[in-house]
Amino acid sequence: xxxxxxxxxxxxxxxxxxxxxxxxxxxxxxxxxxxxxxxxxxxxxxxxxxxxxxxxxxxxxxxxxxxxxxxxxxxxxxxxxxxxxxxxxxxxxxxxxxxxxxxxxxxxxxxxxxxxxxxxxxxxxxxxxxxxxxxxxxxxxxxxxxxxxxxxxxxxxxxxxxxxxxxxxxxxxxxxxxxxxxxxxxxxxxxxxxxxxxxxxxxxxxxxxxxxxxxxxxxxxxxxxxxxxxxxxxxxxxxxxx
Numbered sequence: 001x002x003x004x005x006x007x008x009x010x011x012x013x014x015x016x017x018x019x020x021x022x023x024x025x026x027x028x029x030x031x032x033x034x035x036x037x038x039x040x041x042x043x044x045x046x047x048x049x050x051x052x053x054x055x056x057x058x059x060x061x062x063x064x065x066x067x068x069x070x071x072x073x074x075x076x077x078x079x080x081x082x083x084x085x086x087x088x089x090x091x092x093x094x095x096x097x098x099x100x101x102x103x104x105x106x107x108x109x110x111x112x113x114x115x116x117x118x119x120x121x122x123x124x125x126x127x128x129x130x131x132x133x134x135x136x137x138x139x140x141x142x143x144x145x146x147x148x149x150x151x152x153x154x155x156x157x158x159x160x161x162x163x164x165x166x167x168x169x170x171x172x173x174x175x176x177x178x179x180x181x182x183x184x185x186x187x188x189x190x191x192x193x194x195x196x197x198x199x200x201x202x203x204x205x206x207x208x209x210x211x212x213x214x215x216x217x218x219x220x221x222x223x224x225x226x227x228x229x230x231x232x233x234x235x236x237x238x239x240x241x242x
Contacts, residue, residue, distance in 0.1 A: 004097025005104075012067065012105055021066055025059050025109045033116060041120070049116060053138040053211060056113075057178060057204075060106060060146045065170035067105050068153025069163045071098045072238070076161040091238045095231055099147075099154055106146035110139070133213030141210035144223035145203060149174045151230035158237045177226065178203045 012018045032039050032055045039051040117135060121128055149170070156170035157163075181202030185195040199205045203226070206219040 001093040001097040001100075004094055005101045008071070008098050008101030009104060012101070018105075021063060022109050025063055026112045029056055029059060029113060030116070049120060049135060049138070052113065052116060053142070056110075056142055057145050057207065060109075060142065061149055061171065061174045061178065063109060064102065064106055064146055064149035064153050065156075065167045065174065067102050068098075068150055068157050068170060069167040070157070071102070071154055072158040072234075073161055073163045073166040077163075091235050095154065095235050095238065099150055099227075099231055102150035102153065103143075103147045106150060107143060110142060110146070131213060134211060135213075137213045137215060138211040140215070141207040141219075144210070144220070145178070145207055148177070148203060148223055148226045148230075151227045151234070152177070155230045155234045155237070158234045178207075 029052055033049070033052045034040055034042060037043050039055070041048060041051065117130070121130055124130055152173045153166070153170040156173065157166040160166050160169065179202070181198050182204045184190065185198035185202075190198060200222075203223070206222045209216055209219045
């Protein structure tokens with residue numbers, strides 16, 4: 001598992017595209033938080049990171065799909081998947097190793113955004129007047145979201161040999177789980193009857209819940225369940241190919 005983890009991380013970081021992707025994530029989120037008039041905290045006058053936490057999940061969705069699209073698809077296309085599966089690795093070790101590598105890279109993309117917190121800490125009046133609990137909860141939510149998107153991306157990658165198809169399929173499934181169930185809950189037929197049920201099936205409601213600064217075990221269990229389910233499906237497909 002450790003060998004798979006370091007192989008995936010080094011393969012990603014040895015590419016120029018990787019640094020471009022990480023830079024795009026940081027710069028785009030920075031522009032959204034500090035520059036664009038509609039969301040700039042400098043324009044609003046309020047020391048809040050909420051615009052960043054509203055926008056970051058969409059960036060993570062694209063970044064996770066870009067990171068994971070080559071995980072299995074490229075190896076199937078180049079037919080090196082058979083070589084990987086004949087090595088003394090169990091299927092679950094391969095899946096977990098690639099998953100941990102993808103999640104590590106997503107966390108790596110989030111680390112520079114801590115500068116936003118530090119900046120707001122000194123810009124707020126009085127200094128340090130920030131909802132630290134809510135910020136910590138939101139970051140925890142972003143990490144769990146990123147890990148969930150990574151597990152979905154691995155599943156999308158293992159069922160196709162095309163990186164483009166894997167990227168688009170990962171985006172679609174991630175979008176549906178993040179936003180789709182919430183949209184379904186707003187259909188007139190379900191409002192007042194099943195809207196809460198559909199809303200709780202989606203990631204958005206649990207992400208928002210964590211962002212309130214109260215860590216509810218139900219939200220954590222939800223994300224861990226999504227991650228476990230898609231990693232299990234990925235392992236099943238991998239075993240069937242073997």
